[in-house]
Amino acid sequence: MFIAMLCILFDIKDYATDYNQELKTFVVSFGLRRTLFYIIIPLTVIGLGTFLTYGILHQFPLFRMLINTIPFILLIIVTYHMHRRKSILYYLAIIDGLMLVKAFCGICGSFVQHS
Numbered sequence: 857m858f859i860a861m862l863c864i865l866f867d868i869k870d871y872a873t874d875y876n877q878e879l880k881t882f883v884v885s886f887g888l889r890r891t892l893f894y895i896i897i898p899l900t901v902i903g904l905g906t907f908l909t910y911g912i913l914h915q916f917p918l919f920r921m922l923i924n925t926i927p928f929i930l931l932i933i934v935t936y937h938m939h940r941r942k943s944i945l946y947y948l949a950i951i952d953g954l955m956l957v958k959a960f961c962g963i964c965g966s967f968v969q970h971s
Contacts, residue, residue: 857899857903858900858903858927858928858931858958859955860899861896861899861900861903861931861935862931862951862954862955864881864882864883864891864895864896865896865934865935865938865947865950865951866947866951867881867882867883868883868888868891868938868947869942869944869947871883871884871888882895888939889939892935892936892938892939896931896935897932897935897936900928900931900932900935901932903928904925904928904929907924907925907928908921908925911924917968917969919965919968920965920966920968923961923964923965923968924961924962924965926957926961927954927957927958927961930954930957931954934950934954
């Protein structure tokens with residue numbers, strides 16, 4: 857789900873081309889602002905809530921839960937600040953950076969043992 861949100865964010869850079877070619881991406885269909893605030897952020901919050909619920913039910917250590925919430929929080933922050941057009945390099949750096957952060961946090965969280 858996290859990567860699906862990143863894919864939708866990455867489609868923002870192609871908005872003009874997709875619109876001209878009449879492709880029905882989320883951004884073209886709903887508009888930039890609605891896509892960000894009615895699709896990306898709510899689904900990310902649901903994903904975070906699902907992760908926290910799963911972690912609590914399976915008694916994940918607190919550090920694992922905290923470290924794995926970082927990518928969700930960063931995704932929400934990045935999404936909130938994407939309502940203006942940016943350069944393609946910005947999209948590449950941010951999307952790839954969020955994927956790396958997600959992987960890094962997952963790896964760091966996996967080293968924590970159950971108590």
